Amino acid sequence: MIFNEQPFFVALTWVVVEIAALNWALVEFLDVNLVTELLGTGTQATTVVFGVIGIAAALSLADSFGAIDIEEVLP
Numbered sequence: 001m002i003f004n005e006q007p008f009f010v011a012l013t014w015v016v017v018e019i020a021a022l023n024w025a026l027v028e029f030l031d032v033n034l035v036t037e038l039l040g041t042g043t044q045a046t047t048v049v050f051g052v053i054g055i056a057a058a059l060s061l062a063d064s065f066g067a068i069d070i071e072e073v074l075p
Helices: 008-030 034-039 044-064
Strands: none
Touching: 008 034, 008 044, 034 044
16 A cells, blocks of 8 residues: 555655545536535635645645755654
């Protein structure tokens, strides 16, 4: 499995980004936003989820380009 060799937070950010990508696919092809369907539109929970997704995406992107090392940023 892919996660056996990866540090925890690297794997976690990868999973969050992949789930977000699947949500965008649902939005584009089926016009369904799974996050807002489950948590409601404009709720604090939705805001937190989208915030976590954004942070995970930024960390993953920065790690991919070598700007940061997630293992050093996160404990």
